[in-house]
Amino acid sequence: RASARRTGRVQRVALLAGALLAQGTADARLFADLRAEDLEPREYELCHIEPISGCLSEFNTGRFDGAQMHRSMDFENETQALLRPPHVRLLLLLTTVWRNFQRRRLLRGALKVCRRFVDPSQVVWRFLLGEAPSWLMRRAIEEVAAHEDIMLLGGPDELAYSHIGDAYELHQANPEITKIVLAIRLLLRTLRFDYLLVADDDSFVNIPSALELADLLPKERVYVGNMIDTVPQRYDEASQRVKAEYTVNLYLRAPSKVPVFAHGMGFVLSHDVARLLGDMGLKLKSRGNDDMLMGLWLRSVEHMYYLHYWPMFIDHEEFGSPFSRPCDVTSVVVHRMTPERWRNFVPSECHLCGPAALPLDTVDDPPPRPAPKGPPATAGGSPACLQPEDLACLWRPSAEVVAAGEAACLGACQREARLNSTSAACPESICYALCQAPGPRNTLCPRIPRSVGYARPQHPSLVICIFGSAWADVRPRASLRSALRSCTAKRLGVR
Template structure:
């Protein structure tokens, strides 16, 4: 009978009545790639990730094979010398080409550009590089360069997944074009919104949107934009309406298939190979995280595992809608800053304390 690590991945042979049955068991020797997409200007973030991952690796125990790589676009001329020095010193940079940065867009906004989005391009072609050069890896952790990752806790979850079609992250299901949303979906009770004179007068300027769609646009503008004056708000709502129509047209749907927030996610090897083979055919002009849903939609048997309930979250100091305190369940903490790293990260213990609200312990 073969040993666990010599047997097919994710399963252990169990002999019963002279018949071999394969049953899912925790695996002792996972091969994990950590793929970080980064801009050339973010050298400090890469150094922090190197320190954190290398500090946490011993806490994972023996047997696991973990590799951290940074996937980069094309450097600007003034960055080429520094890029060469960093590669010579670290040896963990993979330049897959494409734009290094995108034009300024609001954080957390879904958008489409006239050319490939920097991170989306790097995700597609970085995955193709991994599929070709690291085909033995069981999983790839796609990590934002401002996220803290508790490696021991992540590996604990992966050891119990037993599928090469894993898609694990903060799972989202959203509308791309919400301009026809009914007002009663937003207001409970509904009548106060239906009878608010100021809202009705303002939204009358947008006959192509439902009242609910107009209210959603206003809410988006208040979250992402500085819209104190009515004329500024009207312009913002017009731009939001135009933007979501463009999204729906580009992706060919008013709804996005299930996708994962860009803070980080894990794909199994079968998904990595699938994306790698099709990298040149995938849509890459849209925001990276929403694009994932459309990449995965045609694939049979994807196993989505939600890490929404306090496993993957933003740092509490970020004040984002995805912010949570650190607890003993936290696996990934996004929107880290130099201050939060310095104040909360204990390299010896692979532990992160979030502003006294709890900690991630290895």
């Protein structure tokens, strides 16, 4: 039996050797039609500097299709590595508005200093901005050209609201939450990250502490911040007013109007939660405070880690809010920063607990553009009449809301002026006159031709996307923009 087993092993070895020799012969026949230099490995990086045809020719030599597949497998891993987006440990999204140039300058300087204490490839930050108002366009272009941390997301840049007592009413989706969702959607295609940290532009972010915090967190379903649990309220008949309900039994049974959420000073999300927001955020409720909406969106996620790390997310001590705490070198986010408070920043250690030694940043932000006041401007003592087609070119919203009545149009006009979104070609002095309904009472436009109407379309008739423009192409953009405005002015109300 032992001899038979040895004979069997010898036969199996012989068969295996024969198969290998046959495979070698087959490989020799497979590549017999190729040149010797074609079989030598090449540096794949050369394809970045060679013409495309030069790289493709290597994979199209030979008469047998299997040859291309056999040789391309050697480069598969390298190809995937080149196409794979870069990976970072922490992504910072910093919400801001265009007029806060000083805040961005101070925060950007601190981030650059703190990044030196860690591996620079482990953290990336982006400032999220909407459309730049015309009166800030020059400064906006200078900042975008000087720094690579600006994300231009389009749409409204600032929150539009009106006060109702001590509360406020939103007229549109919160731009801050919209910018966060849009930024996540865009960055998911070009960047891989483990955790996302969102903060305001008036905050200090300690990058080393943030990365240390990331090492302590679970990898999935993470929501970290200074969590707020709103107290249920009830109407008290005795005092005839609304009171907070602290009775234990009633408190546990009373539904809270607002879910648990992380204070807007800063919060951290894991990659899977950030991807969920990027996929679903634009379809969810978006009128409200951005931090409260984040908690509202995430309340339905099963097995979410709500981590109340309140000592790491605080308001500055001098601000004096319930969330203020004494200075701590391990804090991740310190909110409510001012130029004076930035003087305590210690560049050599990346914290805010030092003496006020740094010079005060005295380059203030530009003042808000004033709202229009007074009567319409006159030329030579008499009002100048605007043609309806000029009206659409000067200030498009007026053509859309004028049909709602003079009072509604006046309110819209004043709101647009406060938000600095009127066109640069529209003088502020005629803003009030534009809000008057067409007719004898309108000193600027007493009548409109019958061929021109004020009907507002339910949706844009045409959307034109212009691509291929570089920052240096100022004149071509100006010429094209002028032509488009001239064409759209032919029909009042066209968007």
